[in-house]
Amino acid sequence: MYRIIKREEMAEGTIVLNEIEAPQIAKKAKPGQFVILIANENGERIPLTMADVDKEKGTITIIYMIVGKSTELFASLKVGEGYAHIVGPLGSPTHIENFGTVVCVGGGTGTAVLHPIARGMKEAGNEVISIVGSRTKDYLILEDKMSKISNELHICTDDGTKGRHGFVTDELREILESKKVDLVVAIGPVPMMKFVSLLTKEYSVPTMVSLNPIMVDGTGMCGGCRVTVGGEIKFACVDGPEFDGHQVDFDNLMQRLTAYKHEEEHSKECMLNKKV
Amino acid sequence: MNSSVADMTKKERRAIPRQDMNERDAKERAKCFDEVTLGYSLQEAQFEAARCIQCKDPACIKGCPVGIDIPGFLDCIVQGDLHGSINKLWERTALPAVCGRVCPQEMQCEAECVVGLKEGREPVAIGNLEMFIADWARENGVKNEVVIPPATGKKVAVVGSGPAGITVAGDLALKGHDVTVFEAFHRAGGVLLYGIPEFRLAKDIVDYEIEGLKELGVKIEYDSVVGRTVDVDELLEEMGYDAVFIGVGAGLPNFLGIPGEELNGVFSANEYLTRSNLMKAFDFPKFDTPIIPGTNVAILGAGNVAMDAARTALRLGAKSVKIVYRRTKEESPSRQIELHHAGEEGVEFEFLTSPLEFVGTDGKLSGIRCERMELGEPDESGRRRPIPVKDSSFVLDCDLAIIAIGTQANPLLTNVTKGLELNQWGNIKADEKSGKTTKEKVWAGGDITLGQATVILAMGTGRDAANSIDAYLNGESW
Ligand SMILES: Cc1cc2nc3c(=O)[nH]c(=O)nc-3n(C[C@H](O)[C@H](O)[C@H](O)COP(=O)(O)OP(=O)(O)OC[C@H]3O[C@@H](n4cnc5c(N)ncnc54)[C@H](O)[C@@H]3O)c2cc1C
Ligand SMILES: Cc1cc2nc3c(=O)[nH]c(=O)nc-3n(C[C@H](O)[C@H](O)[C@H](O)COP(=O)(O)OP(=O)(O)OC[C@H]3O[C@@H](n4cnc5c(N)ncnc54)[C@H](O)[C@@H]3O)c2cc1C
Ligand code: SF4
Ligand code: SF4
Ligand code: FES
Numbered sequence: 001m002y003r004i005i006k007r008e009e010m011a012e013g014t015i016v017l018n019e020i021e022a023p024q025i026a027k028k029a030k031p032g033q034f035v036i037l038i039a040n041e042n043g044e045r046i047p048l049t050m051a052d053v054d055k056e057k058g059t060i061t062i063i064y065m066i067v068g069k070s071t072e073l074f075a076s077l078k079v080g081e082g083y084a085h086i087v088g089p090l091g092s093p094t095h096i097e098n099f100g101t102v103v104c105v106g107g108g109t110g111t112a113v114l115h116p117i118a119r120g121m122k123e124a125g126n127e128v129i130s131i132v133g134s135r136t137k138d139y140l141i142l143e144d145k146m147s148k149i150s151n152e153l154h155i156c157t158d159d160g161t162k163g164r165h166g167f168v169t170d171e172l173r174e175i176l177e178s179k180k181v182d183l184v185v186a187i188g189p190v191p192m193m194k195f196v197s198l199l200t201k202e203y204s205v206p207t208m209v210s211l212n213p214i215m216v217d218g219t220g221m222c223g224g225c226r227v228t229v230g231g232e233i234k235f236a237c238v239d240g241p242e243f244d245g246h247q248v249d250f251d252n253l254m255q256r257l258t259a260y261k262h263e264e265e266h267s268k269e270c271m272l273n274k275k276v
Numbered sequence: 277m278n279s280s281v282a283d284m285t286k287k288e289r290r291a292i293p294r295q296d297m298n299e300r301d302a303k304e305r306a307k308c309f310d311e312v313t314l315g316y317s318l319q320e321a322q323f324e325a326a327r328c329i330q331c332k333d334p335a336c337i338k339g340c341p342v343g344i345d346i347p348g349f350l351d352c353i354v355q356g357d358l359h360g361s362i363n364k365l366w367e368r369t370a371l372p373a374v375c376g377r378v379c380p381q382e383m384q385c386e387a388e389c390v391v392g393l394k395e396g397r398e399p400v401a402i403g404n405l406e407m408f409i410a411d412w413a414r415e416n417g418v419k420n421e422v423v424i425p426p427a428t429g430k431k432v433a434v435v436g437s438g439p440a441g442i443t444v445a446g447d448l449a450l451k452g453h454d455v456t457v458f459e460a461f462h463r464a465g466g467v468l469l470y471g472i473p474e475f476r477l478a479k480d481i482v483d484y485e486i487e488g489l490k491e492l493g494v495k496i497e498y499d500s501v502v503g504r505t506v507d508v509d510e511l512l513e514e515m516g517y518d519a520v521f522i523g524v525g526a527g528l529p530n531f532l533g534i535p536g537e538e539l540n541g542v543f544s545a546n547e548y549l550t551r552s553n554l555m556k557a558f559d560f561p562k563f564d565t566p567i568i569p570g571t572n573v574a575i576l577g578a579g580n581v582a583m584d585a586a587r588t589a590l591r592l593g594a595k596s597v598k599i600v601y602r603r604t605k606e607e608s609p610s611r612q613i614e615l616h617h618a619g620e621e622g623v624e625f626e627f628l629t630s631p632l633e634f635v636g637t638d639g640k641l642s643g644i645r646c647e648r649m650e651l652g653e654p655d656e657s658g659r660r661r662p663i664p665v666k667d668s669s670f671v672l673d674c675d676l677a678i679i680a681i682g683t684q685a686n687p688l689l690t691n692v693t694k695g696l697e698l699n700q701w702g703n704i705k706a707d708e709k710s711g712k713t714t715k716e717k718v719w720a721g722g723d724i725t726l727g728q729a730t731v732i733l734a735m736g737t738g739r740d741a742a743n744s745i746d747a748y749l750n751g752e753s754w
Contacts, residue, residue: 025505042562042563042564043555045565069564084462085462085499085501090501090504121380133630216547219460219686219688220687221546221550222546222550223531224547226537233531233533233537238694252639255540255639256538256540258639259435264568
């Protein structure tokens with residue numbers, strides 16, 4: 001068992017953080033890599049990016065949004081309890097170097113995935129400008145942490161309760177208009193990544209996105225995670241999860257994410273009914 | 277009873293027909309995941325074993341990649357000495373219950389059996405009898421009474437828990453070495469577990485064999501992807517392993533590369549079977565992993581894997597399941613028995629048909645545009661080459677398509693391991709006799725060196741590597 005040593009709720013309890021003992025994974029983990037977790041012997045394999053790693057303590061941190069049966073189950077685990085299985089680190093690490101000026105755009109739990117990458121970019125000597133967006137101010141996460149590692153932090157909320165009243169793309173356009181940007185990293189909901197990529201394409205600024213297709217093994221043996229990039233099929237778990245945003249077929253990804261919609265709803269219902 | 281079979285004259289023995297394997301009724305079994313084969317009764321087993329004429333120079337043994345003493349184990353059955361029989365099997369194979377079920381016997385041991393070479397006669401059912409004895413031992417708690425020699429203090433890491441890895445681990449534990457298996461998945465068994473379905477090989481049999489391995493002192497580290505969680509060089513240099521065996525299989529699925537492959541409803545057989553077998557999606561929502569049952573299902577390819585996928589889809593409730601294959605039944609790489617079982621259960625066949633494109637609406641698969649083929653001149657493989665029939669394209673309606681056209685070596689481990697030479701297909705180069713790779717202290721075997729092969733061939737390479745590793749650990753130079 002992989003023991004949870006810290007548990008926090010964020011964004012009104014819709015997002016949960018777990019710090020978990022996993023020394024071997026912590027030893028090897030690099031920014032941008034993910035793990036696959038299984039809650040119990042009947043559980044499914046759920047991929048989550050490592051939001052933080054403490055090599056000395058031998059722990060990894062995950063931050064996830066409660067969206068369905070498995071994340072609901074994860075959220076029910078208390079400190080001292082744990083996951084039956086965790087495998088990783090999986091996926092290719094982020095390519096980090098001194099690009100110059102990097103704009104990091106995060107939306108929703110994507111900000112958790114973005115944080116270690118932004119920090120890596122900063123440590124590599126980049127000027128890091130971050131834009132973090134959410135529906136409303138109570139759903140903003142990791143504001144402090146992002147602000148610490150960014151030269152500038154811009155906040156956007158859809159309802160204007162904090163920062164700019166508008167989308168992250170509005171803020172990004174202004175920045176792209178006003179200065180030379182060498183790289184944009186965008187991680188968040190698929191539509192957000194899609195619109196960021198469409199925008200940066202206009203300005204010809206290279207853009208990296210992190211994709212989250214449905215996965216099983218995470219090692220390249222099922223092909224379930226395939227995404228269309230530059231007209232070619234790629235396996236996100238080994239070829240990614242990060243790809244060139246200008247090449248990604250986001251509509252296809254959105255479609256593939258709905259593959260088990262019916263089953264997922266059924267599964268959650270069964271779980272909730274048992275609770276009553 | 278026992279003595280009566282043993283006392284039969286040669287002539288009487290020759291008159292015994294091959295004993296049919298008892299099977300679950302096709303209609304009943306097409307709806308459930310219970311095993312298709314039900315095994316022999318003791319009497320049937322003895323009659324069948326008595327058909328063996330105990331050749332002085334048994335050809336059958338040459339057909340078995342691990343050289344099982346076939347007349348020896350069969351004669352024990354005839355004599356009623358089941359303990360003796362299982363011990364003969366255990367001398368050469370750690371997985372008789374598995375081999376008895378899934379070996380392509382008709383191409384191996386049984387193909388060589390002299391009884392079957394006579395006109396109008398069928399070979400001795402060696403596989404069925406191997407299954408009979410192994411099942412008897414398991415059901416009666418009969419264990420391999422082995423004496424493990426004192427610990428040698430040598431540590432061996434085995435990467436992958438498929439048949440190759442299991443064989444290496446078992447053999448080396450029996451020599452007193454300290455063995456740890458590193459497995460990427462959360463359960464052990466490799467393809468035996470995630471590929472071959474329950475109805476062909478019950479998973480408690482695989483679990484039982486893995487338990488047996490643990491009883492020999494073998495440790496298993498689950499959730500360990502070598503190349504990611506830990507590297508081969510770390511095992512050797514930091515973690516104190518004296519030798520590493522790589523048996524990671526050939527798990528990378530091939531896709532067709534035709535338009536529409538990204539549609540929802542198009543799967544690799546690996547994914548479909550893994551969801552059902554390993555993750556037990558057939559028991560959703562008790563188990564959390566979902567699977568799409570499909571109403572009209574098309575399987576692309578006609579090998580063993582295709583048959584497994586087709587029969588799984590039927591059991592998950594599909595109304596119609598069609599095998600789409602560009603050649604004919606005769607060229608199908610599947611075992612005849614699998615084709616036969618699939619047909620019996622209601623799987624249909626579209627031979628001489630080739631897929632051109634997956635078609636769909638709103639991102640969901642609705643059919644496959646196919647064209648008809650005819651057989652032309654023989655190609656390099658000696659099989660007649662299928663050539664398209666002009667203007668024969670049509671759409672085969674389906675809401676689920678499973679691609680079963682083979683797998684390749686997964687580059688995950690080999691990409692990051694320095695000094696391991698690969699062949700042109702990405703398989704690890706290993707010495708045929710010893711399993712030694714081009715990297716010192718590293719051996720390899722099974723599908724990762726052979727390409728897609730069989731359980732027993734994987735076990736054979738494992739046995740050879742174990743012998744070579746043992747010799748090395750005892751001081752033989754690299
Ligand atoms: C590489 C990668 C990294 C990720 N990192 C994070 C993260 O850091 N934080 C976070 O909140 N989420 C992350 N996700 C998404 C997360 O895996 C899904 O939200 C989770 O699997 C939902 O499971 P569920 O049973 O709770 O929901 P369900 O009700 O089963 O599904 C809800 C949604 O999740 C998707 N989903 C379902 N099963 C899987 C699966 N096995 N693999 C991937 N997606 C699935 C479905 O498309 C669906 O849209 C990541 C996904 C990937 C592939
Ligand atoms: C559906 C299907 C049906 C088949 N039917 C038959 C049949 O009827 N008869 C027959 O003889 N053969 C059959 N085969 C072929 C047979 O199963 C294989 O030839 C055999 O299993 C190969 O054994 P192996 O030990 O080399 O590898 P595998 O059985 O593939 O096992 C490899 C193991 O290594 C693990 N692994 C992979 N990468 C890593 C890594 N980096 N780190 C740690 N672990 C890793 C995998 O998870 C797996 O557990 C079938 C194959 C399939 C897919
Ligand atoms: S292991 Fe396979 S090939 Fe060998 S005797 Fe048994 S069934 Fe035949
Ligand atoms: S070849 Fe056939 S008859 Fe001869 S020993 Fe082998 S099984 Fe018996
Ligand atoms: S998750 Fe199976 S290949 Fe990527």
